Amino acid sequence: LDVTLSPNPALTFRTIGGILDFYLFLGPTPENVVQQYTEAIGRPHMPAYWSLGFQLSRWGYGSLDVLKETVDRMEHYDIPYDVQHFDIDYMERRLDFTYDKVNFAGLPEFMKDLKKKGKHNVVILDPFITKDEEPGTYRPYELGQEMGVWVNNSDGLTPAVGQAWPPGDSVFPDYTNPRTVEWWTQLCLEFKDVLDYDGIWIDMNEPSNFMRGQYPGCADNEINNPPYTPSISDRSLAQKTLCPDSKTYLGDHYNTHSLFGWSQTEPTFNVVQQATGKRAFVLSRSTFVGSGKHGGHWLGDNFSQWKDLRRSVVGILEFNLFGIPYIGADICGFNYNTTYELCLRWMQLGSFYPFSRNHNSEGNSEQDPAVFGAAFAKISRATLRIRYSLLPYLYTLFYESHVHGGTVVRSLMHEFTSDQETHGIDTAFLWGPAFMIAPVLEEATRSVTVYFPEAQWFDYYTVLPSAWKKNYATVSAPLSKIPLYIRGGYILPQQAPATTTTESRLNPFGLIIALDEQGQASGSLFWDDGDSIDTIEKENYFLAKYTFSKVSGHI
Structure with a gap:
């Protein structure tokens, strides 16, 4: 299927067959469309x-000692930091459900220590299992083999065998199969007793295979080589994945390929809740329609380049339209070595991604915000403290998204639809209706041209009203600052920041009241214990609606 957008505006669908069902969501506002879509x-x-x-x-700490040094310097500079991720180098030889008892000796105790400091741990798991360990030594494979959980070859009987991170050859769990869900659930529950995780990061789940199809290659038939293939890698549907005529529980891989990550997300969400007794954290590289119900996403393996910094804004906006508002990009870039200025600007922008994570690839130089020295750390700390102070507002936006189905981050066009000037703006964005972020996206730049739609806007730092309305303005953006603005007519709840949310949640609250031209403002605050399951459904929460009028002077 190829879908082409033309400036007419028009959408053109080209397909080689199948049944197309069209659902139209009529709004009338962009926010209404997203609400109807997620309904x-x-x-x-x-x-x-x-x-x-x-x-x-990062992928490539290489040892627990290096990770400890990283954590120590983050603490030295008092940089806000809540979650530590563990990429595949924590595993023994990249085998799921293991940890490296040499290079990461003491990892279970270290994770418990982080938790005592109010932090949380997320472990990565991949969707391929080596079949070539010594018999009797690798239970995930043997249990899976016994339960019959793998994606099969076109015969529907023999497991598809490819290559991935683990040594030897690998087989691929078929998460559309209820038996696979049982197998996965059992192993994730058992693994919780080994490493005390709070969330699971599911990677490579397209599924990724380091070959073109599995052994011995894909048969030359119409499923593997349809009459038309879109402009994809090598023009091959099997490139770096499995042959389309492989068999899954729901049918040919040709039809279920895009559902692989989606089908893994819900069982992972359910088992994390079961294992932790708390709200689940699941981060998936592969998503599909409806994935936001059980997981978040990051924008994949980006590069430490200015153009990737800029493109991330577009990706964040798009995934909010897709019903996956818990979205971020790898801050400072995943591939290549970053630079001081790029990483600093990315830390500033990334401080306002809904999912805010600095992540890096093996072999690249370290890029955590504490590694560049005191000046960099001070700026990163200050920007992250702004994020943390506004977390009650961000959390309230996620509550509204969960209940009503709208966006958390949105474009200026989303709020000011009738203003044609906003339609092309993808360099600034809003948290909800009221908080504008206008990042620096170009190298050696110390100012930003910002468009201010028809509203009263207040500079976040000075609290002074801006003179601009329905106009562009060039605003100062020294290295130490990301331009931020509050829209008049809104009340934003805030809370004194701290180094972790465990601490900040105990701090005093405040309200930012930004008046519109009529001297009025309104807003809300959603609050609960922060991690219990289904607090909204069980009505175990506090919800305040605030209004202010200059006339009465009361809130």
Whole structure:
């Protein structure tokens, strides 16, 4: 299927067959469209409060000692930081459900220590299992083999065998099969007793295979080589994945390929809740329609380049339209070495991603916000403290998204639809209706041209009203600052920041009251314990609606 958008405006669908069902969501506003869409596909999940804190990750710590040094320097500079991710280097030889008892000796105790400091841990798991360990030594494979949980070859009987991170050859769990869900649930529950995780990051779940199809290659038939293939890698549907004529529980891989990550997300969500007794954190690389109900997403393996910094804004906006508002990009870039200025600007922008995580690839230089020295750390700390102070507002937006199905981050066009000037703006964005972020997206730049739609806008730092309305203005953006604005007519709840949300949640609250031209403002605050399951459904929460009028002077 190829879908082409033309400037007419028009959508052109080209397909080689199948049944097309069209659902039209008529709005009339952009927010209404997203609300109607998520009513059909499933509302976004309610994230745990801690998952809105800053998160740190890298593939390539290599040892627990290096990770400890990283954590120590983050603490030295008092940089807000809630979550530590563990990529595949924590595993023994990249085998799921293991940890490296040499390079990461003491990992279970270290994770417990992080938890005592109010932090949370997220472990990565991949969707391929080696079949070539010594018999009797690797239970995930043997249990899976016994239960018959793998994606099969076209014969529907023999498991598809490919290559991925683990040594030897790998087989691929078929998450559309209820038996696979049982197998996965059992192993994730058992693994919780080994490593005390709070969330699971599911990667490579397209599914990724380091070959073109499985052994011995894909047969030359119409499913594997249809009469038309879109402009994809090598023009091959099997490139870096499995042959389309492989068999899953729901049918040919040709039809279920895009559902692989989606089908893994819900069982992972359910088992994390079962294992922790708390709200689930699931981060998936592969998503499909409805994935936001059980998980979040990041924008994949980006590059440490200015153009990737800029494109991330577009990706964040798009995934909010898709009903997956818990979305972020790898801050400072995943591939290549970052630079001081790029990483600093990315830390500033990333401080306002809904999912805020600095992540990095093996072999690249370290890029955590504490590694560049005191000046960089001070700026990162200050920006993250703004994020943390506004977390009650962000959390309230996630509550509204979970209940009503709208966006958390949105474009200026979303709020000011009748203003044609907003339709092309993808360099600034809003948290909800009221908080504008206008990041620096170009190298060696110390100012930003910002469009201010028809409203009263207040500079976040000075609290002074801006003179601009329905106009562009060039605003100052020294290295130490990301331009931020509050829209008049709104009340934003805030809370004194701290180094973790565990601490900040105990701090005093405040309200930012930004008046419109009539001297009025309104807003709301949603609050609960931050991580219990189904507090909204069980009505175990506090919800305040605030209004202010200059005439009465009362809130």
